[in-house]
Amino acid sequence: MSTNKNASIGLKTINDFNDDLLLYTRKEMIPKAPLRGSFAVQERADHNCVDEVTASRRDYYKISFISKGSGIFTMGEKRYEIDGPTLIFINPFELKTWHATSEEQEGYFCLFTDLLFEAQTNHQENLLTHPLLQMGAQAVYNLTDEQCSYIQSIFRQLLREYNENAAFKHEAILIYLKLLLLEGKRLSTQFTSPQRQFTAAQALAHRFTDRLEKQFPIEYTHSQLGLKTAKEFAQVLNTHPNHLNACVKQATGRTVSEHIRQRMLLEARLLLIHTDWQISEIAWCLGFEDPGNFTHFFKNHSGVSPHVYRAQ
Numbered sequence: 001m002s003t004n005k006n007a008s009i010g011l012k013t014i015n016d017f018n019d020d021l022l023l024y025t026r027k028e029m030i031p032k033a034p035l036r037g038s039f040a041v042q043e044r045a046d047h048n049c050v051d052e053v054t055a056s057r058r059d060y061y062k063i064s065f066i067s068k069g070s071g072i073f074t075m076g077e078k079r080y081e082i083d084g085p086t087l088i089f090i091n092p093f094e095l096k097t098w099h100a101t102s103e104e105q106e107g108y109f110c111l112f113t114d115l116l117f118e119a120q121t122n123h124q125e126n127l128l129t130h131p132l133l134q135m136g137a138q139a140v141y142n143l144t145d146e147q148c149s150y151i152q153s154i155f156r157q158l159l160r161e162y163n164e165n166a167a168f169k170h171e172a173i174l175i176y177l178k179l180l181l182l183e184g185k186r187l188s189t190q191f192t193s194p195q196r197q198f199t200a201a202q203a204l205a206h207r208f209t210d211r212l213e214k215q216f217p218i219e220y221t222h223s224q225l226g227l228k229t230a231k232e233f234a235q236v237l238n239t240h241p242n243h244l245n246a247c248v249k250q251a252t253g254r255t256v257s258e259h260i261r262q263r264m265l266l267e268a269r270l271l272l273i274h275t276d277w278q279i280s281e282i283a284w285c286l287g288f289e290d291p292g293n294f295t296h297f298f299k300n301h302s303g304v305s306p307h308v309y310r311a312q
Contacts, residue, residue: 038115039173041158044069044107060113061133062090063180065151069105073098073140077269080140085148087141089132089184093217095274108155112177132184141187154179205251207237208244212259216267221281225264228287230256265301268294272310279306 070083076094161172215225227233234241245256264286271282283294299305
């Protein structure tokens, strides 16, 4: 199997957020971040929007507020048709694409990393575990006129603090950003039930799914999954495979093997869609030493071969 160690999915940092990875053409500017390039906020109207952004990953979080305009946004395998006031929460882990369907594009966006919160441990923990900034989370929320007005006022205050050098600038930015995250939680209650305290089984299941997700995304053709079986996960979680499987099944309705299989299948689909890696390279990254076994696995669970899926 040929392996190109230089092949990778596009990854950009907060310092080049105004390049073609985002929805804007390049523009000379000096970010006024409160802490080592950890935060930036801009008006969409201040930049010339490009029609399309290809799939890429980032090393920062982003909250986009679209007050006017339409387009098609994808994150992972989810596709959203944006039309009218919308709030979008974007994590660094999943692939994103954008295709504008209207010339008019107004609103704001802010970018931030966990460095912004490093002096405040509790805030950093909340950021890293915020439900809207996780893999597979509901990312897009349509806004009412009242919600739109409120979100717009928060972004205006963020932009003012960002562009000025007033006292307690860092603290003010944290407050307004926290308000955005809080409003996102309120919006998410329309789609999810209130959270309850974890039972012991749920806690173990959460540790398992968290460990599973930390293996993804696969960025390079020389990276291979380290944990692929229930026995391997049980070993790193210091429990028995049967106990782990029982807890995960009780908490989620699916077995450990089903979770692993579905997550590997999702990553396979994303790599087939968003990279030009050879099938054999994708197979090896997912732990299949024989590409034929990967093809059988993929076809058995997707109904088509990897080659056909990529072509479609």
